Amino acid sequence: MSVTQQSQTPPLSRRFSVAPMMDWTTPHFRYLARLLSRRALLYTEMVTTGALIHGDTARFLRHHPAEYPLALQLGGSNPEELAHCARLAEAYGFDEVNLNVGCPSDRVQNNMIGACLMEHPDKVADGVRAMIAATSLPVTVKHRIGIDGRESREDLYHFIETVAAAGCRTFIVHARIAVLEGLSPKENRDIPPLNYPWVYDLKARYPELEIIINGGIKSFAECHQHLQHTDGVMLGREAYHNPWLLAGVDSEFFGEPDPITSRHEALRAMLPFIEEELERGVYLSNITRHIMGLFHGQPGGRQFRRHISENAHRPGSGIEVVLDALAKVHQPAPSPAREAVI
Known part of the structure; x- marks a missing residue:
């Protein structure tokens, strides 16, 4: 990152962040999110240490400088591999490296990745300790409040204390347990009940x-309620499905001007980026699904949405599909500060 880019990048703050989400928080969605908010901290999709070490490292870590501040989320448990990937995160310009201890899928469990690690706090601590030694970046952990079979407050306290003793100072807590047997990852996002008081208790x-x-978390009103008890809020699905919510973040949570005044303005600001991606050979549908x-x-x-769905996948589809779709939406849009607070 150049000195100019560094001077233009706002300081990292976790007061408001957008969660890492597989297949969703790609560079294309993150570019849109950054147009809407300069201050929200963005996270990549989870990238496994094996993919970074044995796969196409540059492709997995590719991002646009406009995305900063940006955190890389890693999936893994081997301390040496986590340390190597933490060094890569720093070399590629990320602002934070985060360890996933919350993903409940069978596939990652079989590789000792994600929520199953809550059963092994010493292993998490070893990984965190190695990452901290390998990089000057902040090392954070995202986890559940428990897993089936280890879902007591005492288990949660033991996890936090063990990992904190390794040097971790920031814990991003999904306020549900993860059920590792019997529920799909999608069901794990809805069926286990939310338990916000346990997270408040940790603080x-x-x-x-x-x-x-x-x-x-779905609204700014809910965010403010949580901020009375915690240091920050992280939104996932609501920020993805209703990204205009992000257009009010800077004024609502940081007291700064919002960078975009309308949805039309946001999409038009994204057009040069879309054209760059098309020139790189990216299919239009891989970009437009995120807008x-x-x-x-x-x-x-x-x-x-219909126009994009019916046309973006066609061979040779280009920027005209986006422009034609945009013409179907009426202006003006309400101001982001009034509209985003729902």
């Missing part, structure tokens, strides 16, 4: 730690 019990709350929610709830929004 009260460990005031020296930074505690970020995640899970089921489908931009006109959520707006007159013409359904026609916008």
Whole structure:
């Protein structure tokens, strides 16, 4: 990153962040999110240490400088591999490296990745310790409040204390347990009940730690409620499906001007980036699937989505598909500060 880019990048803050989501928080969605908010901390999809070490490292770590501040989320448990990937994160310009201890899928469990690691806090601590030694970047952990069979407050306290002793100061807590047997990853995002008081309790019990709350948060009003008890909020599905919510973040949570005044302006600002990606050989549908929610709830929004769905996948589809879709949505849009607070 150049000195100019560094001077233009806002300081990293976890007061408001967008969660790492597989297949969703790609560079294309993150570029849109950054147009809408300069201050929200963005996270990559989870990338496994094996993919980075044995796969196409540059492809997995590719991002646009406009995305900063940006955190890389890693999946893994081997300390040496995590340390190597933490060094890669720093070399590629990321602002934070995060360890996934929350993904419940069978595939990652079989590789000792994700939520199953809550049963092995010493292993998590070893990985965190190795990452901290390998990089100057902040090393954080995202985890659940428990897993089936280890879902007591005492188990959670033991996990936090063990990992904190290794040097981790920031814990991003999804306020649900993960059920590792019997529920799919999708079901694990909905069926286990939310338990926000347990996350609040962590901040009260460990005031020296930074505690970020995640899970089921849908509105700014809810964010402010959580911020009375925690250091930050992380939104996932709501930020993806209704990205215009992000357009009010800077004024609402940081007291700074919002960078975009309308959805039309946001999409037009994204057009040069879309053209660059098309020139790189990226299919239009791989980009446009991440902008489908931009006109959520707006007159013409359904026609916008339909036009893109029916045309972006066609061979040779280009920027004209986006422009034609945009023409189906009426202006003006309300100001982001009023509209985003739902």
